[in-house]
Amino acid sequence: MEYLRLIVVFIHITGFALLFGAWAVEVSSGRRQVTRLMNIGLAIAGLAGLVLAAPWGISYDLNYVKIGVKLVVLIVIGALMGIGQARARKGGDGKVNAGVFWTIGILTLLNAALGVIWR
Numbered sequence: 727m728e729y730l731r732l733i734v735v736f737i738h739i740t741g742f743a744l745l746f747g748a749w750a751v752e753v754s755s756g757r758r759q760v761t762r763l764m765n766i767g768l769a770i771a772g773l774a775g776l777v778l779a780a781p782w783g784i785s786y787d788l789n790y791v792k793i794g795v796k797l798v799v800l801i802v803i804g805a806l807m808g809i810g811q812a813r814a815r816k817g818g819d820g821k822v823n824a825g826v827f828w829t830i831g832i833l834t835l836l837n838a839a840l841g842v843i844w845r
Protein backbone atom coordinates (compact mmCIF):
# COMPACT_ATOMS: atom_id res chain seq x y z
CA MET A 727 0.00 0.00 0.00
CA GLU A 728 2.80 2.43 0.92
CA TYR A 729 4.49 1.80 -2.43
CA LEU A 730 1.23 2.28 -4.29
CA ARG A 731 0.78 5.64 -2.54
CA LEU A 732 4.33 6.68 -3.50
CA ILE A 733 3.54 5.82 -7.12
CA VAL A 734 0.41 8.03 -6.97
CA VAL A 735 2.55 10.86 -5.45
CA PHE A 736 4.94 10.36 -8.38
CA ILE A 737 2.03 10.61 -10.88
CA HIS A 738 0.80 13.72 -9.01
CA ILE A 739 4.22 15.38 -9.38
CA THR A 740 4.37 14.36 -13.07
CA GLY A 741 1.07 16.22 -13.59
CA PHE A 742 2.58 19.26 -11.88
CA ALA A 743 5.70 19.02 -14.08
CA LEU A 744 3.59 18.86 -17.26
CA LEU A 745 1.41 21.82 -16.24
CA PHE A 746 4.28 24.00 -15.06
CA GLY A 747 6.64 22.96 -17.85
CA ALA A 748 4.06 23.63 -20.56
CA TRP A 749 3.25 27.00 -18.92
CA ALA A 750 6.97 27.95 -18.77
CA VAL A 751 7.39 27.14 -22.48
CA GLU A 752 4.52 29.53 -23.29
CA VAL A 753 6.14 32.27 -21.17
CA SER A 754 9.59 31.88 -22.71
CA SER A 755 8.25 31.75 -26.28
CA GLY A 756 6.02 34.79 -25.65
CA ARG A 757 3.03 32.84 -27.07
CA ARG A 758 1.03 32.88 -23.82
CA GLN A 759 -1.53 30.27 -24.88
CA VAL A 760 -3.34 27.78 -22.64
CA THR A 761 -2.24 24.55 -24.31
CA ARG A 762 -3.57 20.99 -24.38
CA LEU A 763 -0.53 19.86 -22.38
CA MET A 764 -1.38 22.35 -19.60
CA ASN A 765 -4.93 20.93 -19.45
CA ILE A 766 -3.58 17.36 -19.35
CA GLY A 767 -1.10 18.27 -16.56
CA LEU A 768 -3.86 19.91 -14.51
CA ALA A 769 -6.13 16.88 -14.95
CA ILE A 770 -3.38 14.42 -13.91
CA ALA A 771 -2.33 16.51 -10.86
CA GLY A 772 -5.99 16.98 -9.87
CA LEU A 773 -7.04 13.33 -10.20
CA ALA A 774 -3.92 12.00 -8.43
CA GLY A 775 -4.41 14.71 -5.76
CA LEU A 776 -7.95 13.51 -5.06
CA VAL A 777 -6.65 9.93 -4.70
CA LEU A 778 -3.99 11.21 -2.25
CA ALA A 779 -6.65 13.13 -0.30
CA ALA A 780 -7.93 9.82 1.12
CA PRO A 781 -6.04 8.38 4.13
CA TRP A 782 -4.59 5.13 2.78
CA GLY A 783 -1.03 3.77 2.81
CA ILE A 784 0.10 6.19 5.56
CA SER A 785 0.68 5.97 9.30
CA TYR A 786 0.14 9.70 10.00
CA ASP A 787 -2.92 11.98 9.88
CA LEU A 788 -3.59 13.97 6.72
CA ASN A 789 -3.75 17.77 6.92
CA TYR A 790 -7.26 18.33 5.56
CA VAL A 791 -7.01 22.13 5.83
CA LYS A 792 -4.02 22.01 3.48
CA ILE A 793 -5.79 19.59 1.13
CA GLY A 794 -8.88 21.85 1.06
CA VAL A 795 -6.76 24.91 0.26
CA LYS A 796 -4.99 22.97 -2.53
CA LEU A 797 -8.34 21.92 -3.97
CA VAL A 798 -9.59 25.54 -4.00
CA VAL A 799 -6.34 26.69 -5.66
CA LEU A 800 -6.71 23.93 -8.29
CA ILE A 801 -10.28 25.03 -9.04
CA VAL A 802 -9.14 28.66 -9.42
CA ILE A 803 -6.33 27.56 -11.79
CA GLY A 804 -8.84 25.55 -13.84
CA ALA A 805 -11.27 28.47 -13.97
CA LEU A 806 -8.53 30.90 -15.06
CA MET A 807 -7.38 28.45 -17.76
CA GLY A 808 -10.97 28.15 -19.01
CA ILE A 809 -11.57 31.91 -18.94
CA GLY A 810 -8.22 32.57 -20.62
CA GLN A 811 -8.92 30.03 -23.36
CA ALA A 812 -12.42 31.36 -24.02
CA ARG A 813 -11.26 34.99 -24.18
CA ALA A 814 -8.28 34.08 -26.37
CA ARG A 815 -10.57 32.23 -28.78
CA LYS A 816 -12.69 35.37 -29.16
CA GLY A 817 -9.58 37.57 -29.56
CA GLY A 818 -8.29 35.54 -32.52
CA ASP A 819 -4.55 34.92 -31.90
CA GLY A 820 -5.11 32.63 -28.88
CA LYS A 821 -2.99 34.82 -26.60
CA VAL A 822 -4.19 34.94 -23.00
CA ASN A 823 -4.24 38.21 -21.02
CA ALA A 824 -0.86 38.63 -19.22
CA GLY A 825 -2.37 38.95 -15.72
CA VAL A 826 -4.45 35.78 -16.11
CA PHE A 827 -1.52 33.87 -17.62
CA TRP A 828 0.98 34.81 -14.89
CA THR A 829 -1.57 34.03 -12.16
CA ILE A 830 -1.98 30.50 -13.57
CA GLY A 831 1.78 29.85 -13.22
CA ILE A 832 2.11 31.48 -9.80
CA LEU A 833 -0.87 29.51 -8.39
CA THR A 834 0.60 26.29 -9.84
CA LEU A 835 3.89 26.98 -8.01
CA LEU A 836 1.93 27.92 -4.87
CA ASN A 837 0.15 24.54 -4.90
CA ALA A 838 3.48 22.73 -5.31
CA ALA A 839 4.94 24.76 -2.41
CA LEU A 840 1.91 23.96 -0.22
CA GLY A 841 2.34 20.25 -1.03
CA VAL A 842 6.03 20.22 -0.14
CA ILE A 843 6.34 22.75 2.72
CA TRP A 844 3.00 22.67 4.63
CA ARG A 845 2.95 19.53 6.80
Ligand code: HEM
Nearest residue numbers: 742771772775776778779793796797800834837838841842
Ligand atom coordinates in the same frame (compact mmCIF):
# COMPACT_ATOMS: atom_id res chain seq x y z
C1 HEM B 1 -2.08 22.36 -9.73
C2 HEM B 1 -2.38 21.54 -8.79
C3 HEM B 1 -1.43 20.83 -7.86
C4 HEM B 1 -0.05 20.83 -7.82
C5 HEM B 1 0.91 21.59 -8.72
C6 HEM B 1 0.36 19.97 -6.71
C7 HEM B 1 1.68 19.68 -6.35
C8 HEM B 1 2.08 18.86 -5.32
C9 HEM B 1 3.43 18.56 -4.94
C10 HEM B 1 4.68 19.06 -5.66
C11 HEM B 1 3.39 17.73 -3.86
C12 HEM B 1 4.59 17.22 -3.06
C13 HEM B 1 4.74 15.77 -2.97
C14 HEM B 1 5.69 15.39 -1.86
O1 HEM B 1 6.06 16.23 -1.03
O2 HEM B 1 6.07 14.23 -1.81
C15 HEM B 1 2.00 17.48 -3.55
C16 HEM B 1 1.54 16.68 -2.53
C17 HEM B 1 0.21 16.41 -2.25
N1 HEM B 1 -0.89 16.95 -2.92
FE1 HEM B 1 -0.83 18.21 -4.51
N2 HEM B 1 -0.77 19.46 -6.11
C18 HEM B 1 -1.88 19.97 -6.78
C19 HEM B 1 -3.21 19.73 -6.51
C20 HEM B 1 -3.66 18.92 -5.48
C21 HEM B 1 -5.06 18.66 -5.18
C22 HEM B 1 -6.25 19.22 -5.97
C23 HEM B 1 -5.09 17.83 -4.10
C24 HEM B 1 -6.24 17.25 -3.35
C25 HEM B 1 -7.46 17.66 -3.39
C26 HEM B 1 -3.72 17.55 -3.72
C27 HEM B 1 -3.34 16.75 -2.68
C28 HEM B 1 -2.04 16.46 -2.32
C29 HEM B 1 -1.68 15.56 -1.24
C30 HEM B 1 -2.67 14.82 -0.34
C31 HEM B 1 -0.28 15.53 -1.21
C32 HEM B 1 0.60 14.71 -0.25
C33 HEM B 1 0.83 15.53 0.98
C34 HEM B 1 1.45 14.77 2.10
O3 HEM B 1 1.47 13.53 2.07
O4 HEM B 1 1.88 15.45 3.04
N3 HEM B 1 -2.87 18.23 -4.58
N4 HEM B 1 1.22 18.19 -4.45
